[in-house]
Amino acid sequence: MPPEAYEFTSPGRITVGFVGRPGQRAFFLQASEGGQSISLKLEKEQVFALARGIDDILEQLELRELGHTTAEDEPPPSDLDLEEPIEPVFVIGQMGLVYDGVSRRIVLIAQELVEEEEGSTARFWATPGQMRALSRHAKEIVAQGRPICPLCGRPMDPEGHFCPDGNGHGTKVSED
Secondary structure (H helix, E strand, O other): OOOOOOEEEOOOEEEEEEEOOOOOOOOEEEEEEEEEEEEEEEOOHHHHHHHHHHHHHHHHHHHHOOOOOOOHHOOOOOHHHOOOOOOOOOOEEEEEEEEOOOEEEEEEEEEOOOOOOOEEEEEEEEEEHHHHHHHHHHHHHHOOOOOOOOOOOOEEEEEEEEEEEOOOOOOOOOOO
């Protein structure tokens, strides 16, 4: 199947979210514009990296006095919920962010994870307010994951976790 190019020049919605319980969650980037909607699958680490990248761009824009967002510029929290059906078009391999001074939008470019040939791409031209809300929401989504073991720093399952740093004996550690 030849690679596709998806272009959302003025998305009414752009968000991230997950399906499933901690430890078994699948993460998605979702956007819609007019009658078109798209869902892309990504990893938890990519969600967090996206939030950090957005924060960095927004900070640079504010330092250069090119843009400052307020709460009024951001979409309502209900616009940050995933919408059904969630059928990913592709799995994201790489993402990039750039500010377009002409449109005064931040462009998120997502490229498909493929091994050898060229993959599909999706571009989302979002306002700084939309991106600030996306970043905040992405950090909240990531924080809802499994608690971290105080001994080894690895995620703990709800049933507990056998910690390799627990005195060298694989001690079972619980959230309590």
